[in-house]
Amino acid sequence: MNNETSTEKDKNQQDDNKSSLVDKIQQLGQSNVPQVPDSNVHVLTIIGQVEGHVQLPPQNKTTKYEHIIPQLIAIEQNPKIEGVVILLNTVGGDVEAGLAISEMIASLSKPTVSIVLGGGHSIGVPIAVATNHSYIVPTATMIIHPIRLTGMVIGAPQTFEYLEKMQDRVVDFVINHSNIKEEKFNELMFAKGNLSRDIGSKLVGIDAVQNGLIDAVGGVKEAMGKVNELIGKSKLNDGSTE
Template identity: 65%
Template sequence: MRMNHEHNPDEELRKPSTLEAVQQLGQTGVASGGESDIFCMTIIGQIEGHTVLPPQNKTTKYEHMIPQLVAAEQNPKIQGLLIILNTVGGDVEAGLAIAEMIASLTKPTVTVVIGGGHSIGVPIAVAANYSFIASSATMTIHPIRMSGLVIGVPQTFEYMEKMQERVVRFVTDHSRISDQQFKDLMFKTGELNRDIGTSVSGADAVKYGLMDEVGGIGQALARLNGMIGDRKSLDAGGLTQ
């Protein structure tokens, strides 16, 4: 006896395949499913903002990141977030939006910089509760730049100055680096060809107070699991009182 199974297109929309998740979001699972209580998010390539970048560019789209962060925050099965960065930077406002989202999460968060966490990747790297950087990784700190047509009027320069101050304030509020130290690195000359700024190695990033510790995935997961355990203990203590 042959049974007819009708194809339900809505079922595919509700349950994205692993391949689709990798293609669209760069990850093997989404925050709404999976057995692990840790949600791993990757921020790689160039952070794409309001302008769509050419198809040959490896990008992280902020319109993909924000709903995933919301889903992870809402999902009771997700106990903590691990954010892995290897980015050259990109759109300033999109990067700050992602950083603000990470910083506002109530669940434990840990970032790991592997390869590089450059430019607007710096605020994202420091946004978590605890941050690691690989010993071979670097972070480039430089003033913000604008691409395309720039109108040479005072308002444009005032806008850039305010935007830069937003970046400085966020980084100094979410790390141990001082305002003056960060600006000194930002405007330092001679470190980069035809540019101003500083390329900071993993150990130096920790020395300056920008990142918390030199380490990789193993140390990051151990730290995150410890933070999750501490939070569970506090919640349990609150229930027994």
């Protein structure tokens, strides 16, 4: 009887753990930060549309910035996590939320590597370049275009000045965290003919690397190798200062 009771308790505990894990995946799109003996590298996903202050319809697949930012704080504070890999497949979204996530990633003290998978469009561009090293798979695309507004727009000079300053914030971040020149980025952003009836450019795989936006073409293997290399260098630097 005791053995049966113990077995039932173990089974119930496993079911509770599985239920908790499923809840976290449903809410955040991933499990909680890794614990020993799990990996020392945390994988963070940015998928769908970056959701900001306005909640998007339920049929939209979104990444909520109020979920991502606390996770980044937890990653920074967890000594067991030594590196971070960012997986991107996003169409863009809220500019301020995207920039907030980008700044948080860029300010992490731990080595970071990003991979652009299906797409890293619009505000996904600064998120992709915010890491220490960035990769893009050969078939992934990145769309660069000027900032757009949705909803009611007040036709006043101040509105356009605000848009221009917001655009400058995005451009400054990208050129300061990648190898692309400001002139080239602006050229791609305002190019005509690349996007149907719109201005902007679509960069596919190697094009993003050749333009200096992304560091290299690669996928999971390359990203994991690079983050482990950066972790090793970080440990060596820490040892040399002691």
